[in-house]
Every structure is written in C-alpha cells, then in structure tokens.
Amino acid sequence: MILKTTIDRIMEATDIVEVIGEFVNLKKRGANFVGLSPFVNERTPSFTVSPAKGIFKDFSSGKGGSAVTFLMELEKFTYPEALKWLAKKYSIEVEETIDAPEDREADNRRESLMIVSGYAAKFFHESLLDTDEGKSIGLSYFKERGFSNDTIKKFELGYSPDQWEAFTGQAIKQGYQEEFLTESGLSVKRDNGTLYDRYRGRVMFPIHNFTGRVIAFGGRTLKSDKNVPKYVNSPESEIYHKSNVLYGLYFAKKAIRDEDNCYLVEGYADVISVHQAGIENVVASSGTSLTVEQVRLIGRLTKNITILYDGDAAGIKASLRGLDIILEEGLNVKVVLFPDGHDPDSYVRLMGTAGFKKHIEDNKKDFILYKANLLLKEAGNDPIKKSEVIRDIVESIAKIPDSIKASVFIKECSSILKIDERALLTELNKMRQAKAKKDGQQYSGGREMITPVDDYPVVEDYVQEPTETYSQEKEIVRVLLLYGNKMIDWDGIANTYIGPFMIAELGDVDFEHPTIKTFIELYGKEVENGVLPEDQYFIHQQDKEIVDLAVTQIATRYTLSENWYEMHKILVNDEQDNMKGTVLGAIFHLKMHKVGKMLDNLRDELQKATSDEDQDILLTQYMRMKKVEKTISDYLGSVIIK
Known part of the structure; x- marks a missing residue:
C-alpha cells in the first residue's frame, strides 16, 4: 500500500491538464480546457478539464474525476498503478508500507x-x-x-x-x-x-x-x-490488441499535438529513422491495415494525417480504399510519395532532415485529389472504367462528415474528372441518402422499423434512481462541496462553518442512496476530527462511486461569460447572494420530502389498523408529523422568499 504522505505529494505535483493533455488534444476555453472524448466517438467536444478544480468531466460518457481516475478509466490501471504512473512522471519516489513483489508476480x-x-x-x-x-x-x-x-x-x-x-x-x-x-x-x-x-x-x-x-x-x-x-x-x-496500437505513438504524441499533424508510415525502421532525424510526430501501423481504432487514437491528438508511402504503386493502390475510414472519422488526409526504391527510412538517411522535410512540403497532395488523379490515369479512355472511378471517388467524398468540405472536393473533382458538378452532387446525395436509410432502419419480422440515430448519447449519472429523494439528497452533497468551508454570516448564527452546521442539522435524516449515505458519513467523520473536507478530498477517494458523485455535483458544462452582463444587460442571480436560502432550502426541502413520505406511511398504517388503541397511537404520530410539516413549510417560505 502506498503511504498517504506519498499520495499527497503525487496529488500536489500533478497538473491535470498536463496529464490528460498527453492523451487528448485540449484547447483552452475560458477558465477550462475542452477536447474530444477519448471514451466515445464524437465530433463535437464534450470533454472538459477544469485546472482550478483539478477534475475532468466527459459529458458524452458520463465519466469524470481526477487525473488518477482518468488513467484508471482510459488505461484500465488500478488505483496504485495510476499513482505510480504519476509518480514516475513527476519523479516522486513511491513509499509503500510493504514491499510489492512487482518483479515476480502481481495481484492481477x-x-x-x-x-x-x-x-x-x-x-x-x-x-x-x-x-x-x-x-x-x-x-x-x-x-x-x-x-x-x-x-x-x-x-x-x-x-x-x-x-x-x-x-x-x-x-x-x-x-x-x-x-x-x-x-x-x-x-x-x-x-x-x-x-x-x-x-x-x-x-x-x-x-x-x-x-x-x-x-x-x-x-x-x-x-x-x-x-x-x-x-x-x-x-x-x-x-x-494490434488494431488498437500504433507503433511509436508513445514517443510521438507530444510532437503530434505540437505540430498538429501525424506522419503515418509502414514499418518500425521508418518510425525510428524519421524520429531520429528530429521529425518526431511519426507512427506506424506496423504492416497491418489501418483500423478505425488506430485512426481514433490519432484523432485524439490531431485532425491532420500525412501518409508517407514508398514508391510501390501496387501497394499504394491496394491501400487507398482502406483510407476512407480516416475521412469517415472527420480527419484531413494528405499523401506523400517517395521516389522508386525509397521508403521513409532510406530517404531520410539519404537526404537528411532538411531534404526530407522539403520533399514532403513539395510533394504532399490531398488524398481525395491524389486518388482521383491516380485512378483516372489508370482508367485511360475506357468509359466503363472511368465511370467506376467517378463512383469510387464520390464514395470517398460521401464519407466526409463535413458537408462544406465535401462540396469543395466535389468542385475540385469535377474539374479533374471533367464531369458536371451537378452530376457529382446528385450521386453524392444518393449515396448519403442510402447510408442514412441503412443506418436509420432496423428490420424485424419483415417490417421496417425507423429508429432515430444518435451518434452522441449523453449518459446521465445514476440514471438507475431518478427519484425526487435522490435529487434532493444530491443537492445536499452539492452544497456541502461548494460551500461547506464557508463561514456562516446570518442573523442569530455565527462563528461556525456551513459544513458542520449542515451535518448537525441532518443528524436525524436517514439518507437512502448508498453512495450519498457513504459521502455524508465520510464528511461527518472528517468534521468530528476537526477537519473541513473540501472537494479534493472526495475527488481523490479510491471509491469510484464517491468520485463520480463529487465530480458530477461540481462540474458544469457551461460557464457564464465574464462579459455577459455588458453584452446582454441581463442580471443572473447568484445563489451565493442568498446563502441562507441556499443552505436551509437544501436541508428543509429534503426534510419536507422525508416528512411527506412518513405521513404517507402513517396514512397507510391507519387504514390497516384494526384496534382503536393502534389507531389512536398512529393518529397522534400523524398529527405530530403534520405540525412538523407545517413548521418546515412556514420556515421554507420565509427563508427562500426573503
């Protein structure tokens, strides 16, 4: 087990943007960073990293947490493995309570x-x-x-x-x-x-x-x-799993992000020679056909791929159709050919870094246009072959999700293929309609069933229990995380913090959701020890459900622009302006709901009671609870409205 002092040092040294930035291409947006989700295939960024809070939240998959959680989710690390990876990155010596026999066997x-x-x-x-x-x-x-x-x-x-x-x-x-x-x-x-x-x-x-x-x-x-x-x-x-791996990606990922381009070659030696020449943004598919998983690996780092082919024309032609998957993933593809007899390895050794780069700049061609020229040249004057080429090219363009980009290629190919642009657009639309029909239909018992297609499902956290009780219990967690360490400044209450005050007020409440119940118990124990636990305490827990709960409550997909009021002259109320209402509202709305459920139970028991004595006892309890309900209702009205 890793010592807590070591864990604390790792957490203090960890820069979550730097860590996640090794796996996801992040762009700054306001106070946060955004990027494409590494967990699901998406084209609109829903993945957010908050350096101030030290958390990430993926609004497409529902995953969220700290840098440790991210490594556990993405790389399937255990909690100690993730900590050791971070410790190695930040040159922190890992101290453990017992020696781990890592060089002999492991726990899994x-x-x-x-x-x-x-x-x-x-x-x-x-x-x-x-x-x-x-x-x-x-x-x-x-x-x-x-x-x-x-x-x-x-x-x-x-x-x-x-x-x-x-x-x-x-x-x-x-x-x-x-x-x-x-x-x-x-x-x-x-x-x-x-x-x-x-x-x-x-x-x-x-x-x-x-x-x-x-x-x-x-x-x-x-x-x-x-x-x-x-x-x-x-x-x-x-x-x-070879379809999920690109040779050299570990050594290339930083350069790919920095250069916003990835060179794709065929073999191990190609990667090593080009990398050694100082061109480090290079990876290889290791002789296998490029897979969609490999394309998505690159797509997390850049939207631009440049394929470096050797001079083997037969091999190039064979690989062209397979490259449509790059277009389908929304990436931009360029192609560079080397002179006959040369591959990237031999050519960079012959020409050196400067000569190699110059050759790429002078000879790179867009994949679609290169493919059109190559196949058209091969078809010659044969009208049948030429029509097949046109259909092949349009099929590739149909894979491009960006309609503006696709229309540009249609225009370019119209000139190359010497065919009317409207004819190409008609064929393109036919292909897209056929694909949409295929993707959007399921067949059952000979009947056609239309089902909506949603490429970007949003996974709601804890959807298994979407009850009113759960929502109100979550609100308690949210308020504790955001404001628990703030001092109370209300009439009649002073010299205490919101967190301990809420825990004391909630002492008579039995929380139903098991993860929230554990959260409240953890918070209460820390308060008993004289500590005010902040969000980081829960974000760095080993219990993944606690981490998910905490991150879900403090992460927000949208933030108000600093210039909002100046631009729109609309004042947005801040819940901190009425902190008394925010805190007491959370507490007493939950209590009101609990009392309501108790009253429902008492009504059921009254209907089932057979003796006068039982009815009298239950009725007394019922009237007492009604008074409690009235007190809470009156209190809520006065606190929230004012």
Missing part, C-alpha cells in the same frame, strides 16, 4: 502480463548491448541502419539470443510464471509441455502502449532463409 493477470513484458524488454536490450552475440549480430545490424546509441536506448531495441531457451530459462529462473510467458507470446509450449523462445536469433522492437509500458514485440530475422518469416509479432493478448 493484466499486470502480470505487463510485468513479464517489461522484464523481456530489459532482457533483450541487455542482450543487445552486453553480450558478444548481441553486439556482433544485433547491434551491428542497428548500426548499419544508422541508429544511434541514444535512439537504441530510447526505443529499447534489443536482441534475442539464437538459442532455444535463453530467455525462457532465465525468466523461469527469476520466478516468472509459465502461463504468463506463453500468454504474452514470449515463449511457446512444446508438445511435451516444455517451453522455448519464440524470438530466438532476432532483433527486437518493443511495442509500447500509450503510457509507455511494453505490451508486445516485433522480432525481425537477420537470416536470408526464405522459409523463415521476416517478422514474428506478438499474438493478441489481454494487454495487446
């Missing part, structure tokens, strides 16, 4: 796979740098590719010895479990149950996740045997 399966992958990366890296075989084979290869020592260390490149059990034997000796060695793909099980190394005799490219932890490997053979596959990659596992 996912962490165990992470740990064994991290150990493997260290083993391969040391084999490359510290063994004769690694230096003469692996290191020599990397040096021939022009990789510097700093680059080799930065990307944690390695070498797997050309022996059957060099890694596996050492890992088992160090206490790593066989099930995690095989599940991660580092080791393979023979028919007799023994294990051997998957990557023997290969140079190793570790694959990092968004937070920098090694989750998989690509191993390249240096042998010329055609029967030996050139690359062997990690199999899918609980921590590695």
Whole structure:
C-alpha cells in the first residue's frame, strides 16, 4: 500500500491538464480546457478539464474525476498503478508500507502480463548491448541502419539470443510464471509441455502502449532463409490488441499535438529513422491495415494525417480504399510519395532532415485529389472504367462528415474528372441518402422499423434512481462541496462553518442512496476530527462511486461569460447572494420530502389498523408529523422568499 504522505505529494505535483493533455488534444476555453472524448466517438467536444478544480468531466460518457481516475478509466490501471504512473512522471519516489513483489508476480493477470513484458524488454536490450552475440549480430545490424546509441536506448531495441531457451530459462529462473510467458507470446509450449523462445536469433522492437509500458514485440530475422518469416509479432493478448496500437505513438504524441499533424508510415525502421532525424510526430501501423481504432487514437491528438508511402504503386493502390475510414472519422488526409526504391527510412538517411522535410512540403497532395488523379490515369479512355472511378471517388467524398468540405472536393473533382458538378452532387446525395436509410432502419419480422440515430448519447449519472429523494439528497452533497468551508454570516448564527452546521442539522435524516449515505458519513467523520473536507478530498477517494458523485455535483458544462452582463444587460442571480436560502432550502426541502413520505406511511398504517388503541397511537404520530410539516413549510417560505 502506498503511504498517504506519498499520495499527497503525487496529488500536489500533478497538473491535470498536463496529464490528460498527453492523451487528448485540449484547447483552452475560458477558465477550462475542452477536447474530444477519448471514451466515445464524437465530433463535437464534450470533454472538459477544469485546472482550478483539478477534475475532468466527459459529458458524452458520463465519466469524470481526477487525473488518477482518468488513467484508471482510459488505461484500465488500478488505483496504485495510476499513482505510480504519476509518480514516475513527476519523479516522486513511491513509499509503500510493504514491499510489492512487482518483479515476480502481481495481484492481477493484466499486470502480470505487463510485468513479464517489461522484464523481456530489459532482457533483450541487455542482450543487445552486453553480450558478444548481441553486439556482433544485433547491434551491428542497428548500426548499419544508422541508429544511434541514444535512439537504441530510447526505443529499447534489443536482441534475442539464437538459442532455444535463453530467455525462457532465465525468466523461469527469476520466478516468472509459465502461463504468463506463453500468454504474452514470449515463449511457446512444446508438445511435451516444455517451453522455448519464440524470438530466438532476432532483433527486437518493443511495442509500447500509450503510457509507455511494453505490451508486445516485433522480432525481425537477420537470416536470408526464405522459409523463415521476416517478422514474428506478438499474438493478441489481454494487454495487446494490434488494431488498437500504433507503433511509436508513445514517443510521438507530444510532437503530434505540437505540430498538429501525424506522419503515418509502414514499418518500425521508418518510425525510428524519421524520429531520429528530429521529425518526431511519426507512427506506424506496423504492416497491418489501418483500423478505425488506430485512426481514433490519432484523432485524439490531431485532425491532420500525412501518409508517407514508398514508391510501390501496387501497394499504394491496394491501400487507398482502406483510407476512407480516416475521412469517415472527420480527419484531413494528405499523401506523400517517395521516389522508386525509397521508403521513409532510406530517404531520410539519404537526404537528411532538411531534404526530407522539403520533399514532403513539395510533394504532399490531398488524398481525395491524389486518388482521383491516380485512378483516372489508370482508367485511360475506357468509359466503363472511368465511370467506376467517378463512383469510387464520390464514395470517398460521401464519407466526409463535413458537408462544406465535401462540396469543395466535389468542385475540385469535377474539374479533374471533367464531369458536371451537378452530376457529382446528385450521386453524392444518393449515396448519403442510402447510408442514412441503412443506418436509420432496423428490420424485424419483415417490417421496417425507423429508429432515430444518435451518434452522441449523453449518459446521465445514476440514471438507475431518478427519484425526487435522490435529487434532493444530491443537492445536499452539492452544497456541502461548494460551500461547506464557508463561514456562516446570518442573523442569530455565527462563528461556525456551513459544513458542520449542515451535518448537525441532518443528524436525524436517514439518507437512502448508498453512495450519498457513504459521502455524508465520510464528511461527518472528517468534521468530528476537526477537519473541513473540501472537494479534493472526495475527488481523490479510491471509491469510484464517491468520485463520480463529487465530480458530477461540481462540474458544469457551461460557464457564464465574464462579459455577459455588458453584452446582454441581463442580471443572473447568484445563489451565493442568498446563502441562507441556499443552505436551509437544501436541508428543509429534503426534510419536507422525508416528512411527506412518513405521513404517507402513517396514512397507510391507519387504514390497516384494526384496534382503536393502534389507531389512536398512529393518529397522534400523524398529527405530530403534520405540525412538523407545517413548521418546515412556514420556515421554507420565509427563508427562500426573503
């Protein structure tokens, strides 16, 4: 368990905008920052970060909390893992009450796979740098590719010895479990149950996740045997899904945000060479077809992708249709080709940084226009092929969600394809109508059922209990969080704070919602200890439901402009102007509701009572509660109105 003093130091050092900014492209808006939700696919920003409050709130998914909560939600970290990630980022030494046997085993399966992958990366890296075989084979290869020592260390490149059990034997000796060695793909099980190394005799490219932890490997053979596959990659596992990963993204994410552009290449060496040349906003799909998940990863950081192709025309044509998913996600795509025989790796080594950048600037073309020119050239004078090309191009334009941008491309393509703009618009509208019909219809028993399509659902917090009681209990939480540490300045009440006053007034109230009940108990205990708990105390709780409750009550999607009154001459009432009404209103509206429910119960019991004695007792209780109701009602009227 991490010591509370260490947790406090981590929380104090953490800049929530800086942390979330590593994963989401944030733009300043007033006192807050906004961006696209990393949890759902959206085109209008609903994700808000408040540096003053130290919280984020995603109004599309309903998620919210601190920097710790964000890491837990996005990267599926445990609470200690998130704290350790932040501690590493801010160079804080983690003190724990007991030693965590992290290099042997972990409390959960996912962490165990992470740990064994991290150990493997260290083993391969040391084999490359510290063994004769690694230096003469692996290191020599990397040096021939022009990789510097700093680059080799930065990307944690390695070498797997050309022996059957060099890694596996050492890992088992160090206490790593066989099930995690095989599940991660580092080791393979023979028919007799023994294990051997998957990557023997290969140079190793570790694959990092968004937070920098090694989750998989690509191993390249240096042998010329055609029967030996050139690359062997990690199999899918609980921590590695290749469709959700881009090679080099961990090292590129800051540069992608800063440059507002992402260079997309094909292989590991392309990424490393271009990165080493000082062009760090580069990632690779690692030889796989680009997936929508990978596009969305980039889309969190920038809306601009530049694809750097080698000179293989056949390969380019094959990949064109797959790139429509980039358009569909609302990103801008440009294409750059390199001379025949060159890929980004070889060309940057040949031309250097300046020459490489100049080639990109001089040769980048918009994807739609490039595709139109390429396919039209291939179709020649064949009218059938030309009509297919036109339909193909319009299909791509139909994927673009921005109608203004789509109309610009229609105009440009009309000129290139030498076809009337109205004909292209007609075809575009047909395709869009067909898509809308397909997306907006479900079929059941041969009947057509029209259902509304909503790309941006808003998830209400605690929708499972939308009762009046719950709403009033939430109001108590809101007032405590916002004003609990403010001094009371009312007639007849002085020298006390709103928080302790409310807790004392609510001592006779039984809260129904379990999370709110826990919140009130936590608040009360802190007050008993002489502490006035502020919002940060609840935002940094381990209990996720408490965090969600606190964030939901203090986060707001909209803020009033500082120039509102000057612009509109409309005065908006501030609840702080009548703090007595705000606090007592929250308390007594809840009490009034509780009394109303008690009166309902007493009426039910009166109807069911069979003896005169029971009826008299219940009637006395009922009349007493009616007096309480009248007192609260009179008090509410005088406090709220004035």
